[in-house]
Amino acid sequence: MTPKLRRVLTRVQKPARYTGGEYNQIVKDKAAVDLRMAFCFPDTYEIGMSNLGLQILYGTINAEPGMWCERCFAPWGDMEEELRREGIPLYALESGDPLTAFDAIGFSLGYEMAYTSVLNMLDLAGLPVRSADRTALTPLVFAGGTSCVNPEPMADFMDLFVLGEGEELDVELLRLLRKAKGENWTKDEFLRRVMDIPGVYVPRFYTPVYNDNGTLSRVDREPCTPETVRKRVVEDLDTAFFPTKCVVPSTEIVHDRVVLEVMRGCIRGCRFCQAGFVYRPVRRHSTDFLLEKAKAALLNSGYEEITLSSLSTSDFKGLPELADGLLDWCEPRKISLSLPSLRADNFSMALMERVQKVRKTGLTFAPEAGSQRLRDVINKNVTEEDVLHSCRVAFEGGWNTLKLYFMLGLPTETDEDVVAIARLAEKVLHTWREYASNKSRGVKITVSTSMFVPKPHTPFEWEAQVTVEEYLRRVKLLRESIHSRSIVYNWHEPHVSLIEAALSRGDRRMGAVLEEVWKTGGRLDSWSDYFSMDRWLAAFQTCGLDPAFYALRERGEDELFPWDVIDVGVRKSYLARERREAYAGRVTPDCRVKCMGCGASSLLERRACDE
Amino acid sequence: MSRLLFKKTGRAVFISHLDLMRTMQRVFLRAGLPIRHTEGFNPHPYMNFALPLSVGTESVCELMDFELTKSFDPAALPALLNEVSPEGIEAAAVYESPRKFKDIKWLDIEARLFYDKRTWMGEALRDFYAAPEVVIEKKTKRSTARVDVKPLIAALEISDEAENVTLLRARLAAQDPALSPAQLLSALTQLAPELAPDDAAFRRIEVYDKDMVLFR
Numbered sequence: 046m047t048p049k050l051r052r053v054l055t056r057v058q059k060p061a062r063y064t065g066g067e068y069n070q071i072v073k074d075k076a077a078v079d080l081r082m083a084f085c086f087p088d089t090y091e092i093g094m095s096n097l098g099l100q101i102l103y104g105t106i107n108a109e110p111g112m113w114c115e116r117c118f119a120p121w122g123d124m125e126e127e128l129r130r131e132g133i134p135l136y137a138l139e140s141g142d143p144l145t146a147f148d149a150i151g152f153s154l155g156y157e158m159a160y161t162s163v164l165n166m167l168d169l170a171g172l173p174v175r176s177a178d179r180t181a182l183t184p185l186v187f188a189g190g191t192s193c194v195n196p197e198p199m200a201d202f203m204d205l206f207v208l209g210e211g212e213e214l215d216v217e218l219l220r221l222l223r224k225a226k227g228e229n230w231t232k233d234e235f236l237r238r239v240m241d242i243p244g245v246y247v248p249r250f251y252t253p254v255y256n257d258n259g260t261l262s263r264v265d266r267e268p269c270t271p272e273t274v275r276k277r278v279v280e281d282l283d284t285a286f287f288p289t290k291c292v293v294p295s296t297e298i299v300h301d302r303v304v305l306e307v308m309r310g311c312i313r314g315c316r317f318c319q320a321g322f323v324y325r326p327v328r329r330h331s332t333d334f335l336l337e338k339a340k341a342a343l344l345n346s347g348y349e350e351i352t353l354s355s356l357s358t359s360d361f362k363g364l365p366e367l368a369d370g371l372l373d374w375c376e377p378r379k380i381s382l383s384l385p386s387l388r389a390d391n392f393s394m395a396l397m398e399r400v401q402k403v404r405k406t407g408l409t410f411a412p413e414a415g416s417q418r419l420r421d422v423i424n425k426n427v428t429e430e431d432v433l434h435s436c437r438v439a440f441e442g443g444w445n446t447l448k449l450y451f452m453l454g455l456p457t458e459t460d461e462d463v464v465a466i467a468r469l470a471e472k473v474l475h476t477w478r479e480y481a482s483n484k485s486r487g488v489k490i491t492v493s494t495s496m497f498v499p500k501p502h503t504p505f506e507w508e509a510q511v512t513v514e515e516y517l518r519r520v521k522l523l524r525e526s527i528h529s530r531s532i533v534y535n536w537h538e539p540h541v542s543l544i545e546a547a548l549s550r551g552d553r554r555m556g557a558v559l560e561e562v563w564k565t566g567g568r569l570d571s572w573s574d575y576f577s578m579d580r581w582l583a584a585f586q587t588c589g590l591d592p593a594f595y596a597l598r599e600r601g602e603d604e605l606f607p608w609d610v611i612d613v614g615v616r617k618s619y620l621a622r623e624r625r626e627a628y629a630g631r632v633t634p635d636c637r638v639k640c641m642g643c644g645a646s647s648l649l650e651r652r653a654c655d656e
Numbered sequence: 657m658s659r660l661l662f663k664k665t666g667r668a669v670f671i672s673h674l675d676l677m678r679t680m681q682r683v684f685l686r687a688g689l690p691i692r693h694t695e696g697f698n699p700h701p702y703m704n705f706a707l708p709l710s711v712g713t714e715s716v717c718e719l720m721d722f723e724l725t726k727s728f729d730p731a732a733l734p735a736l737l738n739e740v741s742p743e744g745i746e747a748a749a750v751y752e753s754p755r756k757f758k759d760i761k762w763l764d765i766e767a768r769l770f771y772d773k774r775t776w777m778g779e780a781l782r783d784f785y786a787a788p789e790v791v792i793e794k795k796t797k798r799s800t801a802r803v804d805v806k807p808l809i810a811a812l813e814i815s816d817e818a819e820n821v822t823l824l825r826a827r828l829a830a831q832d833p834a835l836s837p838a839q840l841l842s843a844l845t846q847l848a849p850e851l852a853p854d855d856a857a858f859r860r861i862e863v864y865d866k867d868m869v870l871f872r
């Protein structure tokens with residue numbers, strides 16, 4: 046650490062997030078390494094270090110001989126100020142070397158509100174933010190992650206995108222980059238040849254053309270490009286890299302525990318859920334594999350908590366055996382097991398009681414909509430009975446705080462649907478009165494609502510978002526419908542959701558908006574400390590664009606979408622069918638009851654979905 | 657209770673006290689030697705640090721008392737711990753001690769003062785601290801008190817290490833009341849700003865009891 050950096054660190058908040066040196070970090074001999082990658086997470090250390098994808102790809106790339114992958118996070122405002130004032134370029138934690146010393150800079154883009162931080166990090170590194178202005182082959186700047194299923198808003202800034210799961214793809218990319226470096230290819234030469242790797246999208250070779258009304262007319266592309274880029278998936282999870290030697294932060298992070306990924310994809314098909322469609326098909330780890338890896342991860346980290354992770358852990362077939370096996374091992378060691386994303390419908394009392402013995406954490410259910418009609422529209426296959434039954438089990442088991450999550454502004458939502466949220470919460474309260482094992486401590490039921498954001502590659506990708514005013518009117522209606530003091534109502538700020546909606550279905554012109562927001566001070570926009578609606582609106586205006594066009598406009602059935610170039614496996618025609626089913630109020634069975642032929646199974650060569 | 661003597665240097669100096677407790681607990685767990693927890697409704701680990709260390713300060717004389725859930729060989733423990741410690745945390749010795757942390761009275765420190773534009777500051781600093789009284793304002797939670805720091809300094813040596821780096825080696829009161837290295841320098845900021853450095857780095861060297869006998 047240089048004296049200059051040490052001095053800076055004595056002046057900033059929580060300096061331990063900028064030092065590196067954590068247990069299990071990987072340090073390699075620079076002389077023995079011929080490819081260096083900086084894994085960049087465009088949010089704080091606390092958020093980024095909690096990201097499972099980071100731990101997986103960090104381990105995967107570092108397992109490659111000759112490659113060294115380091116970490117870099119977005120600095121908080123005070124640190125950024127110090128870095129800029131002292132002229133210290135943004136550096137990677139392990140070596141402390143500036144990002145410009147790296148061959149590859151890979152950003153993890155999980156959510157749209159992090160985009161401005163990507164630009165800021167490139168700038169802090171002393172790199173031009175636009176791909177076209179970075180003429181050298183290295184550092185190659187690329188991105189992957191969930192929100193890259195619509196890469197267009199970030200297309201001006203990235204040299205390329207990697208679509209889907211990175212375990213194999215990232216390594217193939219970096220191997221080719223190493224070859225290119227060794228053979229002195231130009232950047233153009235590399236970008237043309239890298240397209241031979243499935244899952245790589247190089248936006249500079251695709252030129253969008255727009256209609257007078259602002260919609261996309263066509264995409265002109267160079268002959269060397271594929272028409273669509275198909276996402277990559279790992280076919281056999283048990284043979285892919287599984288992190289058991291995670292970097293253990295020396296300062297508190299958001300998820301300070303072992304995160305055990307039990308499966309990928311989700312059988313359910315909730316129509317609003319982007320993850321549910323873009324992570325298809327379902328693949329799982331075997332229970333024995335997980336038990337062994339869980340023990341190793343706990344022993345190697347010293348964590349005292351482990352959590353099972355997936356989109357819907359209740360649907361993991363081996364859950365009872367896994368939970369029992371884990372608890373048998375964890376209980377005597379005073380390690381607690383947490384089971385988030387359990388569904389309300391098959392909540393197991395025995396399991397909950399065992400979990401509770403080690404530690405009782407708050408319970409969360411997400412019915413998403415208050416009425417059965419609307420839950421059918423969104424294909425959230427959970428009934429009021431299911432919810433109340435789970436609550437009963439929880440209250441009998443001694444729980445007395447419960448959180449219920451809902452969305453406002455879902456397609457077809459009426460005032461009756463909004464009021465139904467209040468009614469459901471009251472029924473939950475009633476259930477507590479009837480069944481609570483210990484009423485003396487009282488009960489607290491928290492109802493939270495957020496504004497629905499229509500996302501690409503979901504059946505609602507054509508939908509209009511409700512306006513901020515309409516959302517607030519529904520919030521008011523709901524607030525006035527809740528009468529009990531045991532029910533607390535929180536609603537999320539809608540402005541961020543409006544911008545998120547505009548970005549998530551944005552086209553390439555959104556790049557100008559992002560650059561303008563960043564230039565006028567935007568960064569860390571997922572933090573209310575930093576987000577400024579005025580700044581975003583001003584930037585849209587400067588660029589001659591309207592967020593309403595992107596967020597509030599219902600798309601025509603045949604409209605060409607900016608993200609149609611990305612093939613996530615599920616066909617657009619299937620999404621359209623699901624949308625029609627939604628409007629008809631018909632539910633679609635889950636993948637285990639009946640395969641509806643969404644298209645995702647074609648991503649697998651050697652096996653069927655959910656095997 | 658067993659006692660651990662350890663160092664906290666390099667990148668680890670920025671680990672806060674609260675985070676250090678969590679970190680140490682994990683180090684012991686990784687070594688396969690869990691720290692014992694108290695019984696009761698809100699169990700917490702049996703571990704106790706002698707003198708909480710400020711973020712940014714190095715130390716080669718940190719002491720931590722602990723109790724494990726199983727018996728162990730104290731001589732073998734440092735190596736086991738060092739195998740699984742983050743960079744900059746280094747166990748030096750593990751032993752049993754009857755002495756109580758409250759008997760610590762003095763602390764040897766080094767402070768390196770960095771001057772960006774001024775040079776050879778040693779002599780001026782020596783003159784400043786040679787005054788019969790050095791009264792500073794010390795902020796407590798509720799009020800500010802005026803305190804003469806001289807009785808809290810048992811020894812002070814000042815020398816120029818380089819033209820713009822001056823080294824202070826001091827023996828300061830460790831507790832009840834304490835004079836921290838930062839407070840030693842706050843005398844400069846308060847009374848002679850022209851001598852105050854642009855940057856300073858602190859290091860704890862050793863701890864002593866009231867009779868100036870090494871505390872272990």
Ligand code: SF4
Pocket residue numbers: 312325326327636637639640641642643644645646647654
């Ligand atoms: S192909 Fe069938 S089983 Fe596979 S994800 Fe699609 S609907 Fe589900």
